[in-house]
Amino acid sequence: VTAGSSWIEGDAWPSTALPLGVVEFDGRARPATAVGDHVVDLAGLASVGLLDGALDDPVERFSTPRLDALLAAGPTAWHGLRGRLLELVTDRGAARRMSPHVVPLAAVRPRLAWTVADYVDFYSSLDHATNVGRIFRPGEDPLPEAWRQLPIGYHGRAGTVMVSGTDVIRPCGLRPDRDGVSFGPSLQLDVEVEVGFVVGGHTSPGERVPPSAFADHVFGVVLVNDWSARDVQAFEYRPLGPFLGKSFATSVSAWIVPLEALEPARVAPPTQDPRPSAHLLPAGDAYDLDLELEIAGHVVSRPRFAGTYWTAAQQLAHLTSNGATLRPGDLYASGTVSGATAAERGCLLELTWGGRDELSLGDGSARTWLEDGDVVTIRGSAPGAGGGRLPLAEVTGRVQPAHH
Amino acid sequence: VTAGSSWIEGDAWPSTALPLGVVEFDGRARPATAVGDHVVDLAGLASVGLLDGALDDPVERFSTPRLDALLAAGPTAWHGLRGRLLELVTDRGAARRMSPHVVPLAAVRPRLAWTVADYVDFYSSLDHATNVGRIFRPGEDPLPEAWRQLPIGYHGRAGTVMVSGTDVIRPCGLRPDRDGVSFGPSLQLDVEVEVGFVVGGHTSPGERVPPSAFADHVFGVVLVNDWSARDVQAFEYRPLGPFLGKSFATSVSAWIVPLEALEPARVAPPTQDPRPSAHLLPAGDAYDLDLELEIAGHVVSRPRFAGTYWTAAQQLAHLTSNGATLRPGDLYASGTVSGATAAERGCLLELTWGGRDELSLGDGSARTWLEDGDVVTIRGSAPGAGGGRLPLAEVTGRVQPAHH
Numbered sequence: 169v170t171a172g173s174s175w176i177e178g179d180a181w182p183s184t185a186l187p188l189g190v191v192e193f194d195g196r197a198r199p200a201t202a203v204g205d206h207v208v209d210l211a212g213l214a215s216v217g218l219l220d221g222a223l224d225d226p227v228e229r230f231s232t233p234r235l236d237a238l239l240a241a242g243p244t245a246w247h248g249l250r251g252r253l254l255e256l257v258t259d260r261g262a263a264r265r266m267s268p269h270v271v272p273l274a275a276v277r278p279r280l281a282w283t284v285a286d287y288v289d290f291y292s293s294l295d296h297a298t299n300v301g302r303i304f305r306p307g308e309d310p311l312p313e314a315w316r317q318l319p320i321g322y323h324g325r326a327g328t329v330m331v332s333g334t335d336v337i338r339p340c341g342l343r344p345d346r347d348g349v350s351f352g353p354s355l356q357l358d359v360e361v362e363v364g365f366v367v368g369g370h371t372s373p374g375e376r377v378p379p380s381a382f383a384d385h386v387f388g389v390v391l392v393n394d395w396s397a398r399d400v401q402a403f404e405y406r407p408l409g410p411f412l413g414k415s416f417a418t419s420v421s422a423w424i425v426p427l428e429a430l431e432p433a434r435v436a437p438p439t440q441d442p443r444p445s446a447h448l449l450p451a452g453d454a455y456d457l458d459l460e461l462e463i464a465g466h467v468v469s470r471p472r473f474a475g476t477y478w479t480a481a482q483q484l485a486h487l488t489s490n491g492a493t494l495r496p497g498d499l500y501a502s503g504t505v506s507g508a509t510a511a512e513r514g515c516l517l518e519l520t521w522g523g524r525d526e527l528s529l530g531d532g533s534a535r536t537w538l539e540d541g542d543v544v545t546i547r548g549s550a551p552g553a554g555g556g557r558l559p560l561a562e563v564t565g566r567v568q569p570a571h572h
Numbered sequence: 573v574t575a576g577s578s579w580i581e582g583d584a585w586p587s588t589a590l591p592l593g594v595v596e597f598d599g600r601a602r603p604a605t606a607v608g609d610h611v612v613d614l615a616g617l618a619s620v621g622l623l624d625g626a627l628d629d630p631v632e633r634f635s636t637p638r639l640d641a642l643l644a645a646g647p648t649a650w651h652g653l654r655g656r657l658l659e660l661v662t663d664r665g666a667a668r669r670m671s672p673h674v675v676p677l678a679a680v681r682p683r684l685a686w687t688v689a690d691y692v693d694f695y696s697s698l699d700h701a702t703n704v705g706r707i708f709r710p711g712e713d714p715l716p717e718a719w720r721q722l723p724i725g726y727h728g729r730a731g732t733v734m735v736s737g738t739d740v741i742r743p744c745g746l747r748p749d750r751d752g753v754s755f756g757p758s759l760q761l762d763v764e765v766e767v768g769f770v771v772g773g774h775t776s777p778g779e780r781v782p783p784s785a786f787a788d789h790v791f792g793v794v795l796v797n798d799w800s801a802r803d804v805q806a807f808e809y810r811p812l813g814p815f816l817g818k819s820f821a822t823s824v825s826a827w828i829v830p831l832e833a834l835e836p837a838r839v840a841p842p843t844q845d846p847r848p849s850a851h852l853l854p855a856g857d858a859y860d861l862d863l864e865l866e867i868a869g870h871v872v873s874r875p876r877f878a879g880t881y882w883t884a885a886q887q888l889a890h891l892t893s894n895g896a897t898l899r900p901g902d903l904y905a906s907g908t909v910s911g912a913t914a915a916e917r918g919c920l921l922e923l924t925w926g927g928r929d930e931l932s933l934g935d936g937s938a939r940t941w942l943e944d945g946d947v948v949t950i951r952g953s954a955p956g957a958g959g960g961r962l963p964l965a966e967v968t969g970r971v972q973p974a975h976h
Contacts, residue, residue: 285731326689
């Protein structure tokens, strides 16, 4: 399929992206795609037969305000839908029938696009893991023993994954302060720049997904802000890992960019030494995503996803290597994306070296940790078809004061 | 409400238990309660008006083969339903109208009773945590620094929670063997005896549930077998906690025993020293549950839940203390229940001291870890009304060989 230019106006979303989400307008939420400065109502298209033959049961699949049924349908349906949408949005002849279902982006409110089944967070950036080890465990080998042998990860809280734009309330917790350890608002609220992968389809107990089957199980990509209370996390995490330091909120993009749209972003992965276990090979592709972290209106970091040590395909293979099943709506994220230089670090923990160094915002103000009222926005883009850039959907949120 | 004896025959379930579950018969799965040696079809009762006035929308709430809508309804509905069921099963005059909806237990197949939203596993037994620390981290202080200040916990995989009776496939993973570290079937498959709490209703972001509000948010209790691959777990768990060593399977009882049925089991909790943070006080009640672990037909351990250091009310208060929301269907478990003596240890890791000592099964056979074909069953009971015993629903499963 070659990308044509769309008859739908605006330049926020090229017609080759066709991200999927759920938006509310006229008092009702419905699945949609975005083209130009507009959204296209998929329930509407299905209702007038414009999606017939592109996938099974289009009316039924888009009848609820979640993409769950589409995620369950699997890769043939995803491919069929994408092909049909690309035809429709680039065929001026379809404009008359499409128009009743096209609405300006500015007139809709995004909702969480799908029901998050299980949420797993990895720790796949070598620079991030090394920096965190140095900060949290000075004097020890910064990389955990198993780090180069498997993509370390853990389960997060699926019920507190929230759509971009949702306010985040500063969490309370037990953390060190001047008087020892006491319960109160986190004093070290942080952000983590991550890339998330949205899973579709089911697997059976005992089944393993090899890295080569990645695209059969992953529908697309969101940006993730894995908000973190570093003081709470540091106090609680031994030996069972992060819990309340993370579980209060995880923000994701309103729009899922399909993996198919990211074909031009595929690049060779970094070299892995030592050679991983056979079940993690071949490693699959890396994705050349340029990320950007903005805090209180100032871009503070530009991490690049392509250098992440473990690929997304390896993360999925590892996640299922013990036979754990996948469900439609499972989400897994890369862990903080950081590079070798200070300008590529994806969290304040690294940018301020555990709060030791102030981070200048360039306007005379500075941060060690997030302040109430701060808006945090993560943006991303990838190489697109024909030499252009393809945007990922941003993820943004404002910090609200703790509840007492 | 005083318990009368039921006109429904059999003695598996006293009429004061009224556990809720989902069973399949005549080709259809439906919510049910159990009395004597029978189940009572709640969708059936609702359809003929027998639940009218006991809770809102009874037909709608029991229209799907999951208890999700009942869990969402909250404590007033739970109480109303329980009161009505107790009337119906103890009133011989109701027998004629009830009978079409009463089916022998032996004729039904249990299904997973509810959709598990998020699953959290705690680490609340002092004896268990101390033993594990000694085995996994010899030479260090066995109790993690924060252990006496907060109930340590982490998120598990909700999608692999399975109903009692489901086979468990031995997981594969990276673990040490004679040749170093390689990928293969776990050589140290273990069981964990736990008590699980099923949450109903929602909370709002930033809201905390104090221990005193425990009964407004917890519908009831299941037994939990948190199957564990100790070799996989030991290799992977630093620094983000258990992941693949646990995520392949967690088994739960087919029947949820309502918290209201466990009123007679409430006892004073153990002394906590140092005094916990104010948000974890007052501690709430402990529950006097006697547990029993059977492996391959032999009872190997009898842990007692009453001595668990952190109460279930404190676990819930901690889980929400950072403002994380609850959803209907959230499940949290106590962590392995172990007592001070070897006969009260709730997992093979402790019973065999990390595989060092064989555990005799009493018939000449012995185990260090689970073998393929082993059936593991956890049973439990509590003081009931009027001096009798109230059963909890057992959780059982057979180990199947690894998939290669």
